[in-house]
Amino acid sequence: MLPVAELHMHIEGSLEAELVVALARRNGIDLPTFDPAELKSRYRFTDLQSFLDIYYDNLAVLRTKEDFYDLGSAYLARAAAAGVRRAEMFFDLQTHTQNGIAPATVFGGLTAAIADATAATGISADLILCFLRHLGGDAATETLRSALPFRDQFIGVGLDSSELGFPPSLFTESFGLAAAEGLHRVAHAGEEGGPDYVWEALDLLGVERIDHGNRAMEDADLVARLRDEQIPLTVCPLSNIALKTAPPELADHLLPAMLAEGLLVSINSDDPAYFGGYVDDNYAAIETQLSLTPAQLGLLAENSFTSSFLPEAEKEALR
Numbered sequence: 491m492l493p494v495a496e497l498h499m500h501i502e503g504s505l506e507a508e509l510v511v512a513l514a515r516r517n518g519i520d521l522p523t524f525d526p527a528e529l530k531s532r533y534r535f536t537d538l539q540s541f542l543d544i545y546y547d548n549l550a551v552l553r554t555k556e557d558f559y560d561l562g563s564a565y566l567a568r569a570a571a572a573g574v575r576r577a578e579m580f581f582d583l584q585t586h587t588q589n590g591i592a593p594a595t596v597f598g599g600l601t602a603a604i605a606d607a608t609a610a611t612g613i614s615a616d617l618i619l620c621f622l623r624h625l626g627g628d629a630a631t632e633t634l635r636s637a638l639p640f641r642d643q644f645i646g647v648g649l650d651s652s653e654l655g656f657p658p659s660l661f662t663e664s665f666g667l668a669a670a671e672g673l674h675r676v677a678h679a680g681e682e683g684g685p686d687y688v689w690e691a692l693d694l695l696g697v698e699r700i701d702h703g704n705r706a707m708e709d710a711d712l713v714a715r716l717r718d719e720q721i722p723l724t725v726c727p728l729s730n731i732a733l734k735t736a737p738p739e740l741a742d743h744l745l746p747a748m749l750a751e752g753l754l755v756s757i758n759s760d761d762p763a764y765f766g767g768y769v770d771d772n773y774a775a776i777e778t779q780l781s782l783t784p785a786q787l788g789l790l791a792e793n794s795f796t797s798s799f800l801p802e803a804e805k806e807a808l809r
């Protein structure tokens with residue numbers, strides 16, 4: 491496996507069914523079933539929302555700092571084995587605070603997992619706080635304010651959850667505050683929403699990367715902008731198949747067209763416990779089903795480092 495950076499993964503989306511069950515038992519929480527295979531049999535999705543409903547249900551098992559530590563540690567060990575040298579991990583703080591968990595518990599567990607994983611494998615990792623778009627703009631601003639005591643424990647903000655009906659324009663205040671704090675800014679856009687959501691993320695939120703961005707391909711002017719400014723797109727092939735945001739066959743994915751347009755595309759796992767695999771599984775799938783050349787795979791890996799928020803000198807050491 492090539493050395494890569496992973497820039498689009500939700501740490502909560504790496505919560506494997508086996509760990510859901512183990513944490514439910516540890517915390518005395520009821521589940522519809524304590525059989526991981528049966529839990530996983532419900533992972534059949536028709537769209538983004540049908541996934542999010544199950545994803546948020548499962549996250550009720552995360553209660554303590556140790557739970558967040560175990561979640562982060564499992565991903566970072568698996569990612570290091572997959573060739574990931576740099577991980578920029580999304581986390582959904584609002585999901586946990588809504589479940590009654592204090593921000594210090596979430597930060598404490600995830601930050602400790604990163605420190606121990608770096609010591610064990612050399613992997614470089616940082617956190618990006620994602621706002622849940624379905625909770626609206628005021629909640630996002632409030633959430634960022636509540637996270638500022640932990641400002642040194644995350645490098646940026648993102649925007650995730652239900653896309654349709656929750657355009658980037660609702661989040662100008664929180665992203666403005668993030669910019670003033672010197673935080674990096676990214677947003678999911680063009681996954682289910684149209685090219686207009688990508689334009690808004692760029693023009694109104696000042697994002698430095700677009701997460702997914704597949705539907706940008708419907709707008710030639712937008713493609714030209716993304717190419718000319720080399721704005722990174724973090725594409726998630728197996729996620730797109732699982733959530734039906736791409737044609738049913740991976741062979742028909744837009745990835746080769748995106749590369750042909752000269753876009754700065756990288757490959758990412760999104761929610762690896764739900765969509766059929768980790769970043770190495772995504773690379774393996776596109777290699778075989780899209781017949782990518784070694785040069786194209788090398789470019790995708792190179793793009794992942796180029797697109798990361800690591801300082802140049804640190805990128806060189808990991809490539």
Ligand code: ES4
Pocket residue numbers: 500503538650651652678681729760761
């Ligand atoms: C997500 Cl695939 C996806 N899209 C939007 N929000 C998310 N949260 C977790 N996975």
Ligand code: ZN
Pocket residue numbers: 498499500650678701760
């Ligand atoms: Zn995502």
